[in-house]
Amino acid sequence: MQPIIRMTNIEKHFGSVIALNGVTVDFFPGECHCLLGDNGAGKSTFIKTMSGVHKPTRGEICFEGKPMHFDDPREAIAAGIATVYQDLAMIPLMSVSRNFFMGNEPIKHRMGLPFFDHELANEVTMKEMRAMGINLRGPDQAVGTLSGGERQTVAIARAVYFGAKVLILDEPTSALGVRQTANVLATVDRVRKQGISVVFITHNVRHAMAVGDRFTVLNRGKTFGTATRGDVTPEELQDMMAGGQELATLEGSLGGTV
Amino acid sequence: MTDATNSDERIKEMSRLRRALIRPELGGMVGCVAVFTFFLLTASDSGMFSSTGVLNWSVVSAQFMIIAVGACLLMIAGEFDLSVGSMIGFAGMMIAIFGVTLGWPMWMAILVTFAICIALGALNGYIVVRTGLPSFIVTLATLFILRGFTIFIPQTLERKTIIGGITEAAEGDWLAAIFGGKVLKGFFAWLGDIGMISVFERGNKVGQPVVDGIPMLIIWALGLVIVGHIVLTRTRFGNWIFAAGGDAQAARYVGVPVERVKILMFMFTAFCATVFAVCQVMEFGSAGADRGLLKEFEAIIAVVIGGALLTGGYGSVIGAALGALIFGVVQQGLFFAGVESSLFRVFLGVILLLAVILNTYIRRLITGER
Numbered sequence: 149m150q151p152i153i154r155m156t157n158i159e160k161h162f163g164s165v166i167a168l169n170g171v172t173v174d175f176f177p178g179e180c181h182c183l184l185g186d187n188g189a190g191k192s193t194f195i196k197t198m199s200g201v202h203k204p205t206r207g208e209i210c211f212e213g214k215p216m217h218f219d220d221p222r223e224a225i226a227a228g229i230a231t232v233y234q235d236l237a238m239i240p241l242m243s244v245s246r247n248f249f250m251g252n253e254p255i256k257h258r259m260g261l262p263f264f265d266h267e268l269a270n271e272v273t274m275k276e277m278r279a280m281g282i283n284l285r286g287p288d289q290a291v292g293t294l295s296g297g298e299r300q301t302v303a304i305a306r307a308v309y310f311g312a313k314v315l316i317l318d319e320p321t322s323a324l325g326v327r328q329t330a331n332v333l334a335t336v337d338r339v340r341k342q343g344i345s346v347v348f349i350t351h352n353v354r355h356a357m358a359v360g361d362r363f364t365v366l367n368r369g370k371t372f373g374t375a376t377r378g379d380v381t382p383e384e385l386q387d388m389m390a391g392g393q394e395l396a397t398l399e400g401s402l403g404g405t406v
Numbered sequence: 407m408t409d410a411t412n413s414d415e416r417i418k419e420m421s422r423l424r425r426a427l428i429r430p431e432l433g434g435m436v437g438c439v440a441v442f443t444f445f446l447l448t449a450s451d452s453g454m455f456s457s458t459g460v461l462n463w464s465v466v467s468a469q470f471m472i473i474a475v476g477a478c479l480l481m482i483a484g485e486f487d488l489s490v491g492s493m494i495g496f497a498g499m500m501i502a503i504f505g506v507t508l509g510w511p512m513w514m515a516i517l518v519t520f521a522i523c524i525a526l527g528a529l530n531g532y533i534v535v536r537t538g539l540p541s542f543i544v545t546l547a548t549l550f551i552l553r554g555f556t557i558f559i560p561q562t563l564e565r566k567t568i569i570g571g572i573t574e575a576a577e578g579d580w581l582a583a584i585f586g587g588k589v590l591k592g593f594f595a596w597l598g599d600i601g602m603i604s605v606f607e608r609g610n611k612v613g614q615p616v617v618d619g620i621p622m623l624i625i626w627a628l629g630l631v632i633v634g635h636i637v638l639t640r641t642r643f644g645n646w647i648f649a650a651g652g653d654a655q656a657a658r659y660v661g662v663p664v665e666r667v668k669i670l671m672f673m674f675t676a677f678c679a680t681v682f683a684v685c686q687v688m689e690f691g692s693a694g695a696d697r698g699l700l701k702e703f704e705a706i707i708a709v710v711i712g713g714a715l716l717t718g719g720y721g722s723v724i725g726a727a728l729g730a731l732i733f734g735v736v737q738q739g740l741f742f743a744g745v746e747s748s749l750f751r752v753f754l755g756v757i758l759l760l761a762v763i764l765n766t767y768i769r770r771l772i773t774g775e776r
Contacts, residue, residue, distance in 0.1 A: 222661045233659060239652035241719045241772060250649050251660035253642035263640045290772045306660075 150213055152177050152345045153198065153229075153314055158207035160193050167193040169369040170207070175314065180336060180346040182356035185366035186389050191349050194366065195316050198347070199231040200224035230307035231316040234323060238299045240292030244284055245273040247291050248306050276305045280335060297328025301335050308339055315339060316347040321355050333359050351389065353382045365389055430713030430721055433764050434728030437711060437757070441732050445739040454742035457603040457617045467734025468627035469682060470708050471727050475627075475634040476671075476678030477705035478726035482638070483671040484651030484718030485534060485541040487527075489548035490679045490705055494698025495556040497523045497683035502569035502693035503559060505576070512572075513581035520680050526552070527676025531669035549702070557695040573691035585626070585681070586688025588619030623685040627727075630678065634723040647671065651718030707754060708733050711761040715769060732757070 151174035160168040168190050175181050185191045196202045198209070200218030209216050211227060218224045221231075238247050249269045256265040270287035277284050280301050282294075291299060300320045307315050317336070321329045336359050340346050350356050356363060364374045365388040372388045429435075445454060453459045473490055480487055497519050504515035530548055534541045560567055576582035598605045598615030605615050638644040649657035650667040657664050679698070687693045711729035714721025737750050 221659065225661055231659065233656075239649055239656055239719065241652050241715070241769070242648050246645055246648065250645060250657065251662045253645050255642060262642065264642055264645060266640075292772055 149176055151175055151210075152212055154208075154210040155194075155198065156208045156210070158194065158197055158209070159205045160190075160197055160202055161205045167369055168197070168204075171366065171369070171371045173364050173371065173374060175345045175347060177313070177345050178340060178343045179361040180340045180348055180359045182348045182350060182360035182363045183366060184350060184353065184356055184363060184385060184389050186351055188368075189366040189389070190369045191351075191366055192318065195231065195318060195347065195349060198224070198314075199229055199316055228311055228313035229316065230310070230312035230314070231318065232300065232303040232307060232320060234300075234319045238291045238294075238303060241290060243288040244277065244291055244294070244302060245269045245287035248273045248276070248302065248309075252310055272309070276309055277302065280305045280338070281331070295328055297324050297331045300324075300332050304332075304335050304339060308342065308344060312344060314345045314347065316349070318349050319351070320348070321350060321352065329355060353385045353389070356385070357382050430768070431725040431728060432713065432768070433761055434712045434722075434725040434732065437732045437761075438728050438735075441735050441739070445735065445743065449739055449743040452742040452744070454739060457615075459738075459742065461617050461621075463734050463738035464624055465621055465734075466738050467731045468621075468624040469686075470704060470730035470733045471627040472623075472630055472678050472682045472685075473675075473701055473705040474708040474712070474726040474730040475630045475723055476675035477702075478709040478712065478714055478721055478723050479634055479638060479647060480671040480675045481706070481709050481714050481716065482651045482718060482721040483647045483668050484654065485531075485668055485671065486545060486706065487530065487672060487675045488542065488545040488702045489526075489530065489552055490675060491698040491701035491703075492549045492552035492556065493523055493526070493676055493679035494683045494686070494701055495695060496526075496552045497680040498687045498693035498697050499556045499560055499569070499695060501684060501687050502572055503563065506569055506571045507560075507563055509575075512576040512579035516581050516585070516684055519684070520677070523676045523680040523683075524673045527673040528669055530676070531672030534672070535665045535668055545702075553695075560693075560695060567695035568692055570692040572687050572693065576688060582688055583622075585622055585684040587622050589622065589625060591619040594619050621685075621689075623689070626681055626685065627730075630681070631723055631727045638723055643667070648719055651720075653719070704733065704754075707758050707761075710765065711757060713761075713765060713768070715765055716762070720769065720772075729761075 154174040156172050158168050158171045159166070171190070171194060173181070173183075183191050183194065193202060197204050200221045200223055203217070203219075209218075211229070216227070218227070218229075224231075239250070242250070245266070246269075249272075254265040254268045254272075255262045256268070257263070273287045274284060282298050282301060291302065294302065300317075304315065304317070304320075320332050320336075324332065333355065336346055336348060340359070340361075346359075348356065348360065360377060362374050362376050363380060363385060365372045365385060367388065375385075454463070473494075477487065477490065500519040500522060501512075501515050504510045504518055505512045510518075526548070530541070530545055533539070534544050537544070557567055560569055576586065594603070594615045594617055597603045598613075603615050603617055606612055638647060646657070646662045646664075646667045649662045650664045654664045679701075682701075683698070686697060708729035709721065709726045710716065711732060712722060712725025712727070714726065736753055740747060740750050740753075
């Protein structure tokens with residue numbers, strides 16, 4: 149099978165700082181690929197390179213087999229690479245349906261003038277939310293009344309509805325409670341089964357192990373290679389993220405709870 | 407399935423009650439009812455609700471409405487414009503300079519003034535968007551710069567700060583009539599004939615109705631309110647206005663052109679200020695360097711009374727229009743009721759405070775947080 153995105157030897161320099169130093173990863177349709185790494189490992193820089201926010205200093209991005217150069221996020225979105233950011237996915241004061249169609253508002257014409265098609269927007273929103281297991285009071289319910297996990301789910305449903313082929317989730321579970329995390333992970337699973345390539349960024353090994361098919365660990369701008377589910381233990385991933393020994397000793401003194 | 411449908415319906419039932427409570431216009435509606443009740447009880451015999459009285463406070467309210475619509479959309483887009491008052495003075499002065507001092511045809515003076523003022527609005531917006539500075543500071547600077555020029559230019563050219571002669575210069579001008587004229591004159595004459603409204607009994611206007619038509623100012627106000635409301639609630643661009651003010655970064659991530667939306671709203675605010683200015687100079691027949699003083703704050707207060715949040719992302723044009731109506735009715739009503747007019751400012755401060763508190767409460771209801 150051909151990877152939907154192949155990132156080859158990606159380097160990104162910010163002035164004298166080398167944020168990414170030759171990262172190679174490929175992503176397949178229908179898989180959940182977990183990008184793990186501690187803070188400052190280069191996870192965010194890497195996905196921003198994928199989603200068109202940053203241009204790589206060196207290296208090649210192949211999208212569906214062809215080299216791609218995204219000039220800005222809109223091009224990446226148009227190509228089918230959608231990113232859901234942790235706390236910037238939704239606007240709390242706006243209704244779910246207005247949020248869902250934000251930037252992609254459906255249009256109907258009345259007397260030759262373009263109007264926002266609220267009926268269609270409301271209908272689709274209710275349908276998509278039900279499919280994701282969220283029962284709204286109504287499409288005009290404000291997003292602010294949803295929990296953090298539900299907001300992530302709305303953002304994911306939105307990206308999928310608008311034809312995302314690659315869905316990048318930037319630490320979707322880091323601010324969530326146990327039950328909300330479970331809901332988001334279930335959503336990820338559902339999306340993956342639709343044949344979408346999910347890129348799941350996290351520093352929580354347990355969340356990664358719950359849904360991941362393959363795991364890539366970033367450390368100080370480099371990758372330690374990609375492991376397949378079953379070939380790697382959570383402890384090994386944890387060790388790679390922390391860069392080896394230091395955490396091992398720390399974990400010993402904490403009784404292995406980190 | 408039956409269960410699910412039933413529970414859905416139950417939840418929906420709840421939301422209707424809640425929805426009625428959390429409309430942004432709620433404060434404005436309650437305020438309007440309260441204000442009209444108060445003046446009907448206290449000032450009904452003062453002529454406030456006669457045809458001339460109604461026209462009086464309608465015109466004042468319409469003035470507030472024109473600038474409130476612009477301020478409202480801009481505030482929902484997440485920005486302020488403190489230069490509205492100065493812009494009114496500046497626009498009026500430009501019309502006088504072009505139309506009277508330079509003797510251009512009035513339609514040309516008006517169009518050039520609109521072009522200059524909208525360009526200045528765009529400049530305001532461009533500086534805010536490019537520097538990322540708070541619009542409060544940027545437009546505060548514009549407030550002083552424009553007011554300074556509004557005094558300096560006529561001083562230099564005419565050695566005075568009030569330029570008259572606009573009525574004569576605008577005589578028979580097609581564009582000036584769109585701002586300074588009156589409509590439905592025939593209808594009002596007929597109302598006078600059948601005795602629905604009173605007619606002059608003495609003087610050179612004997613037999614003519616005391617109110618001889620609806621000023622174009624009111625038509626402009628209603629037109630702007632309706633167009634503003636439709637654009638905000640029923641169009642794609644309206645959704646972008648909410649998004650730009652609600653969370654600019656989140657909006658950018660999904661492809662909303664936030665910068666363009668904000669600059670356009672600054673331009674629209676400038677447009678509204680210019681409409682106000684043109685109507686005013688056509689009515690007064692003169693332009694003064696002190697016109698429009700404090701109007702920016704009055705516009706903002708009307709918008710806040712109308713339920714908009716100062717932090718952006720939430721509000722209603724209809725609410726802002728009701729806020730403007732409250733303003734106009736109270737300002738003129740206190741006059742009719744014979745109350746000392748300085749108390750109007752006390753009223754303003756008090757109602758502003760109440761509106762902000764109510765809005766904060768409503769926001770908590772909507773978002774269910776904090």
